[in-house]
Amino acid sequence: GDSVTQMEGPVTLSEEAFLTINCTYTATGYPSLFWYVQYPGEGLQLLLKATKADDKGSNKGFEATYRKETTSFHLEKGSVQVSDSAVYFCALNAGGTSYGKLTFGQGTILTVHP
Amino acid sequence: NAGVTQTPKFRVLKTGQSMTLLCAQDMNHEYMYWYRQDPGMGLRLIHYSVGEGTTAKGEVPDGYNVSRLKKQNFLLGLESAAPSQTSVYFCASSREADNSPLHFGNGTRLTVT
Numbered sequence: 001g002d003s004v005t006q007m008e009g010p011v012t013l014s015e016e017a018f019l020t021i022n023c024t025y026t027a028t029g030y031p032s033l034f035w036y037v038q039y040p041g042e043g044l045q046l047l048l049k050a051t052k053a054d055d056k057g058s059n060k061g062f063e064a065t066y067r068k069e070t071t072s073f074h075l076e077k078g079s080v081q082v083s084d085s086a087v088y089f090c091a092l093n094a095g096g097t098s099y100g101k102l103t104f105g106q107g108t109i110l111t112v113h114p
Numbered sequence: 115n116a117g118v119t120q121t122p123k124f125r126v127l128k129t130g131q132s133m134t135l136l137c138a139q140d141m142n143h144e145y146m147y148w149y150r151q152d153p154g155m156g157l158r159l160i161h162y163s164v165g166e167g168t169t170a171k172g173e174v175p176d177g178y179n180v181s182r183l184k185k186q187n188f189l190l191g192l193e194s195a196a197p198s199q200t201s202v203y204f205c206a207s208s209r210e211a212d213n214s215p216l217h218f219g220n221g222t223r224l225t226v227t
Contacts, residue, residue: 004156032213043118043204043218044157051213089156093213099164100145100208101172102216104156 002027004090006105013080013112021075021108023064023090031092033057033066033073034102038087047075047088080112116140120205120219127195127226135190135222137205143217144210146188147172148180150201151221157204163188164210195226 007022048057053068159172206216
């Protein structure tokens with residue numbers, strides 16, 4: 001079945017450091033890929049998405065490129081801020097008759113110190 | 115601008131008790147979902163609905179029932195709670211399209227003792 005694997009956390013960085021959170025997936029067909037972010041005490045919010053190979057999703061300084069050859073969708077940001085501290089989830093939608101259902105990775109906790 | 119609203123926010127149950135979690139969305143979305151979130155396991159789909167009057171099983175449906183009597187509401191029931199159902203429950207909704215983002219509620223933290 002479909003699955004998403006994220007890098008082990010937690011990740012702790014200093015403000016203005018470079019961020020990479022790795023995400024790889026297994027899926028049949030041509031999935032759409034997403035990054036969601038969860039701030040403390042809140043539900044998940046869509047951060048960015050990519051719907052086909054080589055697409056780059058971007059939002060709020062975060063970027064991720066859909067790499068079909070390596071089945072990856074790594075999240076990057078050039079300079080993190082304290083306000084980026086949150087849990088980040090990689091997810092896929094298998095398409096077809098999936099009815100929008102998402103398969104999530106286990107989440108990566110990011111803490112950014114001043 | 116309510117979006118997806120879940121009630122209650124917190125609940126403590128004893129083993130064997132029952133309860134219903136309520137989810138309401140005001141975006142006229144066709145699809146609705148119930149997920150549970152457990153540490154180190156991400157979110158796992160319990161049940162989902164593709165429209166009023168329809169429900170379907172997700173990845174971890176055992177011990178839960180759902181109903182979608184009105185388009186805007188999706189109810190999750192626990193008939194006989196077990197400690198293994200201690201979790202944070204999230205409701206989500208989306209438009210009828212594969213790449214539409216899911217809109218999540220703020221969650222219900224349930225503890226079963």
